[in-house]
Amino acid sequence: MGAQSTIDQTEQLPLVTNPDILQQAILYKINTRATARGELVFPCLPGMLNHYLQSIEKLFTTLDRPLPEDRREELKKLLATKLEQGYRTSTASMLILQYESVQPPQTGLACKVIVTTSTVGEQYKTWVDTREPPLFGSHPDAKLMATAAKLGNPDRIRILDVGAGTGRNTLPLARLGYAVDAIELTPSFAEQLKAAATAENLPVTVTEGDVLDPLMRMKPAGYQLAVAAEVISHFRDSDQVRLFLAKMCDFLSPGGVLLFSTFLTVGDYQPDALVRQVAQLSWSTLFTPGELAAAMEGLPLVPISNELVWEYERHHLPETAWPPTPWFPSWATGRDVFPMANARPPMELRWILCRRS
Numbered sequence: 611m612g613a614q615s616t617i618d619q620t621e622q623l624p625l626v627t628n629p630d631i632l633q634q635a636i637l638y639k640i641n642t643r644a645t646a647r648g649e650l651v652f653p654c655l656p657g658m659l660n661h662y663l664q665s666i667e668k669l670f671t672t673l674d675r676p677l678p679e680d681r682r683e684e685l686k687k688l689l690a691t692k693l694e695q696g697y698r699t700s701t702a703s704m705l706i707l708q709y710e711s712v713q714p715p716q717t718g719l720a721c722k723v724i725v726t727t728s729t730v731g732e733q734y735k736t737w738v739d740t741r742e743p744p745l746f747g748s749h750p751d752a753k754l755m756a757t758a759a760k761l762g763n764p765d766r767i768r769i770l771d772v773g774a775g776t777g778r779n780t781l782p783l784a785r786l787g788y789a790v791d792a793i794e795l796t797p798s799f800a801e802q803l804k805a806a807a808t809a810e811n812l813p814v815t816v817t818e819g820d821v822l823d824p825l826m827r828m829k830p831a832g833y834q835l836a837v838a839a840e841v842i843s844h845f846r847d848s849d850q851v852r853l854f855l856a857k858m859c860d861f862l863s864p865g866g867v868l869l870f871s872t873f874l875t876v877g878d879y880q881p882d883a884l885v886r887q888v889a890q891l892s893w894s895t896l897f898t899p900g901e902l903a904a905a906m907e908g909l910p911l912v913p914i915s916n917e918l919v920w921e922y923e924r925h926h927l928p929e930t931a932w933p934p935t936p937w938f939p940s941w942a943t944g945r946d947v948f949p950m951a952n953a954r955p956p957m958e959l960r961w962i963l964c965r966r967s
């Protein structure tokens with residue numbers, strides 16, 4: 611039985627046989643039985659708030675359940691809070707909006723907003739589970755090998771490899787006779803690296819953890835070379851870069867060198883908040899040259915060189931080793947942030963080499 615059963619004296623009401631009016635009634639009835647249910651999933655980027663809200667409004671309108679004005683403001687506030695919270699926690703946080711039509715006689719959609727998050731280690735674990743090794747390339751970085759070669763006899767050189775991954779650089783260096791200490795955040799990578807070094811009896815120690823953790827201490831003044839290849843691109847801000855550089859100054863012996871790759875902006879380009887957020891999401895955190903200079907200011911580091919990684923590696927790696935991975939050319943040229951085939955994005959990965967004074 612439907613709502614009409616409560617109406618008395620039906621015989622006093624006008625009889626309707628007009629098919630259009632009757633169809634309206636039928637549609638009303640069916641609409642009360644139809645259910646809309648689903649979810650929208652967005653990366654937690656606070657700068658996308660208005661865009662996300664527009665998409666949600668469009669969908670709800672398409673579902674014939676437009677968002678009332680007062681609910682719009684309420685939802686906007688909730689989304690803003692959740693996006694901020696998710697973004698602060700991790701660059702991999704996702705916002706999930708679940709919606710479901712409410713039971714008649716009420717109308718509209720009931721919504722629930724959830725934030726899911728995962729760590730860098732958890733995300734890289736999915737690489738281990740789903741991708742074919744080698745995950746970061748089959749050859750060590752040409753710039754690193756050239757830098758190490760200039761330091762003299764490997765017997766007397768101790769190298770610190772920060773964010774060593776599965777050992778693309780650590781293992782070839784150790785095979786040449788350098789003593790290498792590796793720091794690695796992702797547990798599954800650290801385990802793989804330990805196993806590979808043990809299997810070959812190489813002079814490698816592996817410490818699992820975050821280089822930025824205050825408790826992460828290595829040998830003070832113990833290294834002639836420290837390297838962080840493709841690692842700074844995971845950092846969240848220039849304070850973390852400064853902390854990293856200050857730690858490297860502690861760990862390097864006077865005269866030792868630090869080599870790291872980082873995304874820098876090109877020319878006068880000033881990234882806005884949304885670009886910075888998308889860059890972090892794409893593991894391509896970028897800095898202006900001024901921000902990098904400020905992060906280095908007052909530290910005992912003297913710049914030696916600043917080169918384009920893509921160009922250097924393209925020219926110095928064996929032809930068979932290029933590209934190091936299928937994703938490298940796009941990522942290193944800023945195209946993971948600005949996907950554009952026929953133009954050059956205003957950011958690029960650069961090798962920064964400096965000496966600890």
Ligand SMILES: C[S@@+](CC[C@H](N)C(=O)[O-])C[C@H]1O[C@@H](n2cnc3c(N)ncnc32)[C@H](O)[C@@H]1O
Pocket residue numbers: 730731734746772773774775776777778779793794795796799819820821822838839840841844
């Ligand atoms: C793109 S991979 C590069 C691996 C290796 N350096 C190479 O070039 O083959 C980045 C690595 O940095 C590690 N990493 C990111 N942030 C880190 C941190 N704060 N401390 C230590 N390792 C970190 C990741 O777990 C990952 O293994």
